[in-house]
Amino acid sequence: MLQSxxxxxxxxxxxxxxxxxxxxxEQAESYLFECERCLANKEE
Known part of the structure; x- marks a missing residue:
């Protein structure tokens, strides 16, 4: 049986x-694979 x-x-x-x-x-139309904290740490 198929799931709805x-x-x-x-x-x-x-x-x-x-x-x-x-x-x-998650937010609509968001393709993030890392959390905002990790993304911010990478930008520094």
Whole structure:
């Protein structure tokens, strides 16, 4: 039986920053793979 699209997206695991392991709060149209703190540290 196929899962409804709503249920599919609801059950996806949260995105995790590969640098520090912190959960990334996703936003619509966001393709970030690292958290904002790690991105800011790389810019310095």
């Amino acid at each position: 699209p709503v249920e599919f997206f609801r059950t996806l695991p949260k995105k995790v920053c590969p640098e520090c392991g912190e959960h990334i709060q």
